[in-house]
Amino acid sequence: MTPQELKARIASGLLSFPVTHFNDDLSLNLGSYQAHVGWLSGFDAAALFAAGGTGELFSLTPQEIGDVTRAAKEAAGDMPIISGCGYGTELAKDIARRAEAAGADGLLLLPHYLMEAPQEGIYQHVKAVCDATGLGVIIYNRANSVANASTIARLADACPNLVGFKDGTGQTGLVRHITAKLGDRLSYIGGMPTHELFAQGFNGIGLSTYSSAVFNFVPKLALSFYNALRDNDNATMARILDEFFFPFAEIRDREKGYAVSIIKAGVELIGHTPGPVRAPLTNLKPQEKDMLKALIDRANR
Numbered sequence: 001m002t003p004q005e006l007k008a009r010i011a012s013g014l015l016s017f018p019v020t021h022f023n024d025d026l027s028l029n030l031g032s033y034q035a036h037v038g039w040l041s042g043f044d045a046a047a048l049f050a051a052g053g054t055g056e057l058f059s060l061t062p063q064e065i066g067d068v069t070r071a072a073k074e075a076a077g078d079m080p081i082i083s084g085c086g087y088g089t090e091l092a093k094d095i096a097r098r099a100e101a102a103g104a105d106g107l108l109l110l111p112h113y114l115m116e117a118p119q120e121g122i123y124q125h126v127k128a129v130c131d132a133t134g135l136g137v138i139i140y141n142r143a144n145s146v147a148n149a150s151t152i153a154r155l156a157d158a159c160p161n162l163v164g165f166k167d168g169t170g171q172t173g174l175v176r177h178i179t180a181k182l183g184d185r186l187s188y189i190g191g192m193p194t195h196e197l198f199a200q201g202f203n204g205i206g207l208s209t210y211s212s213a214v215f216n217f218v219p220k221l222a223l224s225f226y227n228a229l230r231d232n233d234n235a236t237m238a239r240i241l242d243e244f245f246f247p248f249a250e251i252r253d254r255e256k257g258y259a260v261s262i263i264k265a266g267v268e269l270i271g272h273t274p275g276p277v278r279a280p281l282t283n284l285k286p287q288e289k290d291m292l293k294a295l296i297d298r299a300n301r
Contacts, residue, residue, distance in 0.1 A: 001080055001105040003136030006047075007163035009080055010106075010138070011187040011208060013046035014226040016215035019264050020055045020068055022275035028064060032273045034075035036216075039272070041079040043219040046209070048072065049082045049108055054213055054260050057084040057110060059278035062091065066098035073103040082138070086110035089125050093132040106136040108166065111145035119151045130159035138164030140191060141174075149177040156185050166191040170198065172205055179206030193259055194252065196225050196245050200237065203229060213259075214248065217266035221299045244299050251288050251295075257281050258288070265289050269296055 001009070018040060021033035040048060050072035051057045051065045060068065069083040083099035085092050085107045096107055112125050122145055130137050139155070139162065141147060146169055147155070155162050165182070167175050168191040179188055190202045190210030199210055215222040221244060228236035252262050260277055265284040267274045269292065276283055284292070 001136070003106070003134075003161040003163045006080065006082075006106040006136035007187045009046055010082075010164055010189060011046075013044065013209065014215065014223060015047050015049065015189060015209060015211040016040065016045055016219075016222070017049035017052035017054045017211055017213070018072070019216060019260065019267055019274050020051060020060065021273065022278065024275065026276065026278055028067060029273070029275055030067065030071040032275070033068065034071050036267060036272045036274070037072050037075040038077070040215065040219060041076045043215070044223060045079065045215065045219075047080040047082055047105070048076060049084060049211065050104070051084040052082075052108055052211075053084070053110060054216075054263055055084060056260060056278060056281075057086055059281075062095050062098055065095050066102045069099050069104050070102035080105040082106040082108050084108050084110055085129065087113045089128050092125070092129045096129050096133040096135070100133050100135050104135060106138065106163075107133065108138045108140055110140050111143045114144065116144050119148060122147045123151050123154055126155050126162070127158055130155070130161055134161065136161050136163040138166050138187075138189065140166040140168060142166075142168035142191065146171075146174070148174065149181045152178055152186075153181055156182060163187060164189060166211070167202075167207065168192055172201070175202070175207065176205040194245060194249050196222075196241070197249060199225075199229050213263050214244075214266065216263050217270045218244075218296060218299045244295055247295055248292075251291050254288060255282075255285075258284060262288070262292060265292055266296060269293050 021029040083104040166189040190207040195210040
C-alpha cells in the first residue's frame with residue numbers, strides 16, 4: 001500500500017488496535033492473536049493497528065513487533081495493517097524497517113521514550129523515522145511527544161510519506177490549529193482513551209475518524225456508534241454512551257493501568273484467549289470483570 005493509499009484508507013472509516021495475545025508464560029501466542037485479528041477483519045473497519053499502544057508496544061521487543069505485524073498481515077486478508085513504532089530514534093528506525101519487512105501497510109509512530117523534547121528534537125526524530133522507511137507514517141501526539149502545528153507543517157514538507165496525524169492529548173486548540181494549517185495534506189485520527197466519549201466534539205474540529213478500543217470485543221456496537229456519528233444521529237449516540245461507554249469508562253478508571261487490561265478482559269469474555277498483560281500492567285480484578293461482562297451482555301442483546 002502506497003503512503004497516499006494509506007492516507008485515503010485511514011480517512012474512510014473506523015480504526016482499531018487488536019491487543020497482543022500472550023501465553024501464561026508471557027511468550028507470544030500468535031495462533032490466538034491471528035484468530036482474533038481474523039475475526040475482527042470480518043467487520044467493516046478501515047484498518048487495524050498491530051502492536052500499538054493497546055497492543056502493548058511498550059512491552060514488546062523489536063523482533064516481537066515484527067513477528068506480531070507479520071502474524072496480523074497473514075490473518076487479516078484484505079484489511080490493512082498499520083504497525084506500531086516507537087522508543088528512541090535508532091530503535092524506532094529499526095522497528096520501522098522490521099515492520100516494513102513484515103508486510104505492514106503503514107506505521108503509527110508513538111511517542112519517543114521518556115524524555116521531554118523540544119520541537120526541533122521531535123522534528124528530527126520523526127523525520128529520521130520517515131526517512132528510514134517507504135511506508136506511510138502517522139504521527140501520534142501524546143504524553144511527552146506533542147508536536148505543534150509549525151513542526152508538523154515542516155515535517156509534512158520534508159516527508160512525503162507522512163500522511164496522518166493522530167491526537168491523544170485532548171488539546172482541542174492545538175488540534176484545530178493543526179487541522180486548519182495542514183488542511184487536506186494529512187488524514188486526522190482521534191486517539192483519546194475511549195474516544196467515543198469525545199468523538200462528537202473532535203469531529204467538529206476536523207478529526208473525522210478515530211480508533212476504537214472496544215472494537216476488540218464489541219465491534220458491532222463500535223460500528224453502530226461510528227455510523228451514528230457519521231449520520232449525526234444524536235439520539236443513537238446518546239443511548240449508546242449512556243448504556244455502554246459511560247459505565248465502561250468508570251470500570252476503566254477504577255485503577256491506573258486498566259486501559260489495556262479492560263480490553264484484554266473483554267476479548268477473553270467473548271471467547272478469545274488473549275492471555276495476561278505483561279508487567280508493569282496488571283490484569284483486571286474479578287469484580288471489574290463481572291461488571292464488564294454485564295455491559296457486554298447488554299451490548300450484545
